[in-house]
Amino acid sequence: MPWRLLKFGLKSTHDEPRFFPESKPLKPHYDVVIIGGGGHGMACAYYLAKEHGITDVAVLEQGYIGGGNTGRNTTIVRSNYLTPEGVKFYDTSVKLFEDLADDFDLNIFYSTRGHFTLAHTDSALRTMRWRAEVNKHQGIESEVVGREEIAKEVPYMDLDCNGHAPVMGALYHAPGSVARHDAVAWGYARGAYNRGVEIHQKTRVTAIRTQGDRVVGVETDRGAISCNKVISMVAGSTPRITSMLGLRTPIEIFPLQACVSEPVKPFMDTIVVSGSLHVYVSQSSRGELVMGASVDPSVLHSTRSSFDFVEGLADQMLDLFPFMSRMKVMRQWAGMSDITPDFAPIMGKTPIDGFYLDAGWGTWGFKATPVSGKTMAWTVANDKTHELIEPFRLSRFADFDLVGEKGAASVGH
Incomplete structure (x- = not known):
């Protein structure tokens, strides 16, 4: 039994400060x-x-x-953006995230995983090279990698995507991380x-x-x-x-939906994103696969999730990870994304x-x-x-x- 828990059990009063403020x-x-x-x-x-x-x-x-x-949200932290303005802004955020646990004296479960943005077409691969060059000019660790490097780091992924949209390469962003929101x-x-x-x-x-x-x-x-x-x-x-x-x-406001699977033994220590398939996935510290897609196509002020979302997401996820076919979705939800032109x-x-x-x-x-x-x-x-x-x-x-x-x-x- 942890000493901290035993200490509380033996005391008649608990002087631990409130985590949340009292209402005033x-x-x-x-x-x-x-x-x-x-x-x-x-x-x-x-x-x-x-x-x-x-x-x-x-x-x-x-x-x-x-x-x-x-x-x-789905808790991903990264700075591999496309514009110099965006890269500098989000890189500052990543550096602040790295010290938050010490600032707060609180575990925020910050975990550096590495972030793969998959490219399935020649045009997508050109965009990845563009982003990599912008990132490098700003001192950000990003590089374009081929199928061999992806297979080495994510061996459980079907790089041929069931023949629908084979992976040609990826933008790899080593500082990509997750944290407890x-x-x-x-x-x-x-x-x-x-x-x-x-x-x-x-x-x-x-x-x-x-x-x-x-x-x-x-x-x-x-x-x-x-x-x-x-x-x-x-x-x-x-x-x-x-x-x-x-x-x-x-x-304009668009719903953005996400879901998590049942918890399983940890196996995914990277973050995988596919722009062409509109899916992204990482594994939480509890073993759940945290998955999401692109925003819904219609302007709507709503946080209602839909079967259409999870059906479409599952279809694309199984092209990348066919072994997930027997996994169960535990819960799904939506947020409201405020998007500019x-x-x-x-x-x-x-x-x-x-x-x-x-x-x-x-x-x-x-x-x-x-x-x-x-x-x-x-x-x-x-x-x-x-x-x-x-x-x-x-x-x-x-x-x-x-x-x-x-x-x-x-x-x-």
Whole structure:
């Protein structure tokens, strides 16, 4: 029996601190209000308090901590993107992820696996070479590998894909990793709370109050709050928040579905993605195969999963891994992906003074959690867009200065 458990069993009282904060009444005023208690919102609160000394902060979450897209993703972390802007941004995030467990004093189950993006056609292979060159110019470890290297690392995969779409090569990204998504949200939440940030779950924002072109407060289903700054970090709920201010964005919402298999003995120590087949898979620390596909084809604000998704996914997965035919799907779910036309996020200041936006994350929001929180906290504290996220400003759509990340982000992971 672990000594820690025995110690608790022999004590009449337990002085272990609460992991989650106790519920408190809302104060009438905060310096900063963060809408959204997912990974990004909690990370922003954490860095505001830790690095900028801003602790008069309220995080307002309509559900529970990490209950939105943070708890519905497939936990992949990588930086092998297509544009220099995207590569630098996500590489910073990977480096932050590597130190989070020490920062939090909490195991986030961060595990470096290596990430294979399969190419089934000549055009896909050209894109992989393009991405590899961009990555190398930014100091990122990525390279194009052939069938022999793939077979050595993933010997249980049918490289001929049952004759339907033979694998020609892959982009191999050695730093590709997985982490426990809820542990990341919990770690940031606990760190923020311990530094004085208030976290209010089951608190829905119903309106944002302005005077002229400036934000002055928010209204919730628990009462009104005045504040100096508001940050929206709500992913698939972004259109609902921006409509309160009459702020137009090009974001559209598509469901993204995923599922897990029954747990089996660990055998897959890599992450495998196929852009052509629109599937990706890794194995969790519990032995489950975590699988997903591309976003659903229709705009829909919904988290309902479907039989059509799992049927199509199974068809493609069995082409790659025919031995999985006897494995059972344990559960499936969906999240709401907020996608922009250039498949890059929207971050930073907006035309409304005091209102900051973190949105447009599509299928790649989890991997940006640390860097998003850090750069948005800097932006709010200095009222100036951080240089790392300047390319992701909202005004780029009006300026026709798009980032063009579709070639590395549209498949999912």
